[in-house]
Amino acid sequence: MNSPSTPIDTPQFKQALSRFPTGVSVITTHQGGDANPAEWGHSFVGLTASSFNSVSLTPPLVVWSLGLNSRTVPSFQKASHYVINVLSDQQLPACQQFAFGQGDRFNGIDYELGVAGLPILKGALAWFECRNRSQYPEGDHIIFVGEVERCGFADGSPLVYQQGGFSSVQKLAG
Secondary structure, X not given: OOOOOOOOOXXXXXXXXXXXXXXXXXXXXXXXXXXXXXXXXXXXXXXXXXOOEEEEOOOOEEEEXXXXXXXXXHHHHHOOEEEEEEOEXXXXXXXXXXXXXXXXXXXXXXXXXXXXXXXXXXXXXXXXXXXXXXEEEEOOEEEEEEEEEEEEEOOOOEOEEEOOEEEOOOOOOX
């Protein structure tokens, strides 16, 4: 373990961050910006993210971030709405498809359209239809704050990411 006075370097910072387990989500919206529907194979964009968290109950606000080098940045910056789908531990294939898939990432993914006309993934543990309330560029990411207009949830266990791998969680007796 390094002392608190040791300067931060990127590999050390990443290793320290990896110790914190996070839930995994797929965030969806309409294509926007300079996106070409023929190139994407679909009129929607979606990506896997582990940066989702709550901010406020009144008003209902959530936060997530997106790397500036993501090709989906223009779509999410210009979108009026997006959906955050919290994945269950049964949705690892969807997680991987939205993280690494080429072309139509929605191919073979079962979803229904929410009120805003955006994909809500079937089997998601929870979902949040959000108005794109504000954006803040910070470092190498953009922080998005969404105002939740509708949400839903199901029973199950979350898909969790920690130390470079995926797992589920079990409740501890106590």
